[in-house]
Amino acid sequence: MKFSYSLLFSIFLLSHAALEAQNVTISGYVREASSGEEIINAQISEESTRKSVSTNAYGFFSLTVPTGKVNLTVSFGGFDTREISFNILKDTSLVVELVKSSLQLETVTIKSRSKQDNVRKIDMSTNRLSGQAIKKIPAFLGEVDVVRSIQLLPGVSTVGEGSSGFNVRGGSTDQNLILLDEAPVFNSSHLFGFFSIFNPDVVKDVQLVKGGISANYGGRLSSVVDVRSKDGNKKEIQGSGGIGTIFSRLNVEGPLIKNKASFIVAARRSYIDVLAKPLLLKNKDLKDSRFNFYDLSGKMNFILGKKDRLYIAGYKGNDVFGAGTQVKFIWGNTTLSTRWNHVYSDKLFMNMTYYYSKYDYNLGFGDRTNSFDWYSNIFNYSFKPEFTWYANAKNTVTFGGQSTYYVFRPGRATSKQAQGTFNFSLPDRYAWENALYVSNDQTLGKRWMLRYGMRWSSFDYLGKGKAYYYSAPLFTGYRKTFDSAVNFGRNKSMAFYQNWEPRLAVKYQINSQSSLKLSYNRMAQYLHLLSNTAASSPLDVWTPSTNNIKPQIADQFALGYFRNFGKNDDIEASAEVYYKDLYNQVDYIDGADLLLNEYLEGDLLYGTGRAYGAEFYVKKNSGKLNGWISYTLSRSERRVRGINNNDWFPTRFDRLHNLYIVASYALNKKWDLGASFVFSSGTPATFPTNLYQVQGLNIPHNTFGARNNARNPAYNRLDFSATMKGKQTEKWRSEWVFGVYNAYSRKNPYSVYFRTNPNDPNRFQGVKFIVVGSVIPAVSYNFNF
């Protein structure tokens, strides 16, 4: 990458006949000068009218101003701010290129937005992380990671190391809509949550939205994680990579046609299996062992004239575990998305996305003569047009829709024996989800901003298939008995649901340094991840809403105070409170059988949930020392008839206190230091009180029938990292990253339970299960060329 660019911006004047009475529109794109990469969320402000807008996810903006002299300021964290003045008489379109701040400043900025965004924008309960910011956080085994970084933000928690997914504001892990270039990802984890599937070298921008969710997002209750990948350098070939303790990474990007089309390809693979091979080879049963995970991402984009852009992005990742030929366990995601941007006019922008997304897993054991093989997946095709109409200086309207066709394969299982092959497969399930939405961002005077919208969503559970009917059990909380089944033909509706989902956000600007924000959103979710384990596992099965399983609904209210401090508003702070009601939350009878069970719905219970809390966040954005402190006080509870004597009980992921501290310090030109600290209250646990015996088996029992009546010990951990810059030339830049995870070797229990005492098989013994119980050092080498 070159930093010697002196070109500040280029203006392409386009003639447009249409002249509005007094107002004209400036529209265009903001790009990074060195690579031509579009910048998301760059701020464009006009001085005299004090109007400002941000670029959208495709780097596009549109701003309406009166004719005459305009003074534009274009800014984005980590880049030099540009000021542009010119006389404007008619609609104008321009491309602004921003230059990266000089080297020493590069280490200083960890945010990916303008300084006043925190206070000035209407978004609340929203956090943005750039690829660059993520790289500053000390990482497990030296591998920086998107999802692990998100887990350090207010309102976000996990059950513990080794659990896939994360919990946002008291919601379960399946309530997060995780989008990779607009395609949903059903399991964002490699290696049981230790790493996420997003290759940090390719990530351009990550946005986490926990509340005030706008109408263009839907389908999950608790959050949106919108991951955007880089488009690829449009000007020259460049690459980066790394050799780490667990992964190796490499990515190459460059122009296909200079300034018109570019590509990026990236790959990661773990190599613990390669390193262990000599050891495994000694044992002939283990020589075929496979332990690896990998992902491949690729993207191309084409600028087709002044009005059209085309993006094609693909992702494939897998985790592969196998012991010899006898056991195998594989899971992975595949996504393919095609997006077409079209600028109808200076005021009307369209993005049309078509995507395919698949999550599948495969489990098998046995040998050639006797084997068991199980395969399950979920895949969907979706079509999503979205329009942004920059109606006038005060209103921006977003409208669009989405149509998604799902196929669920809950389990294809076969058992091969000498007598033949037996099939245990469950039939496929089908569904069609649709949504239409409209949302308006409106400015009222100097102090008020509103965002109001409505989303209509519907879900059709389709044939071919069987709708099952159950009779109520004698006692609530017991298995429902299967009553009858009705067969439906192909594409016949077996159950239909629709929901109106109002969304509202209000901002009141108190002064230039502080604002109050309020939001309400209703969300509907038609897919459910069935899991009765403590941590969600890659084996958990996604199921549609059916005639028995109703869609999940959530209502959330949030109120926040936003304030900037310090010289140049360098310190941003916020305090938010939220309250969330959740309906139709799926729970399970005790001893539920979720896998390969045709009558699974008889084992499900439904209840309501409530989650509430307060989040405090202070972030210092520049200077030698920067970082953030996040503290969340929260509760997440559930009430289900048939569990815990029908009383409220804390959810498995309920943690009262969550304190996260992230800091990085630029020691000198060569060294950067980083540290993070995590403290979380213990998760709930259920313990027995008594013991009884049936057929010679000792059985634990809680005479109160309580759920989550006790607590595991609290979780705390300190990590360090140190980055040493290596060779820095125009052709090759490198760095060494040293990391220490769990610096004081805290033995954080993942869970506490009882097992049979190995010394006395007739007795039980309390045990804490620790996933990471020692200091884990790591070193990795990263390079750019």
Next chain:
Amino acid sequence: MMRTIPFLTVCASLFLVACERPYDINLADGMPQYTIDAFVNNSDSEQTIRITRSIPFNNDPSTIPGVEGAQVAIFDSTDFKVYFFSDRGKGTYTFTPNRSTGDTFRVGHDYILAVIIGADTFISGSTMHPTAPVDSLSLVKEKERLGVKAGQYVELGAKDLPGKGDCYWIKTFINGAMRNKVTELNLAYDGAFSPNAGSDGIPFIVPIRYLALNDFQKPYKSGDRIRVEIHSITPETLYFFTEVRQQLQNAGLFATIPANVKSNVFNLNPKSTVKANGFFCMSAVSSGSIVIP
């Protein structure tokens, strides 16, 4: 599917430093409750029902006290006959069937268990379903391989009865001693593990007919007499044991939330605070045996 979970944990552990450490847990005090352990079959041998009282979780299970002085009876609601169990002391109640008088338990009949302890009456119901016959027991010679010691092992030849929803508990006895650890529980729903179209009427799948009959670290010795019994059980009983197994092997990364195992024995007075745990199941039994040469 329980077998997969330990495997997952092993996978994760290979990479990490996951470990278990003994840990003292402070437990709340519970109230002792009755336990009714009533597994009765159609064989001619003496049938036993145990009534005991639960103890604090950390106590020694050998100190579980028996409940004496209860009245125990099984009512055949198909034939309208009552079979009384005699109190043998220490919580043991027995009944010996008599084929000549027709006092036996029969396949296809519905039974009601009634237990009266003081002012409380506990009842439960069970149907006796037919069981799959033992067609054969055969020897398998294994060579040394991963997880398997060379030696002789036993395989059961039997297949699920036609019709969906048959459940079985397959017990293995070595020289009269039953393999009765929780890890050795061998349960079948039709020919496999769970309700599924594919497994009706098929020979029991390998994990049931072979893997669960043997300890692959301990091959059978010459002269060992191996007896295998197939007990028909009600689907509720299968779920009961599934829950027991889940509760007793609930460890590691993907442990489920601990929960009380559900009983099918209820106090006739639903308002009474006196509750009972345990289970009642009527089984038909088939068996076969083999002597290791």
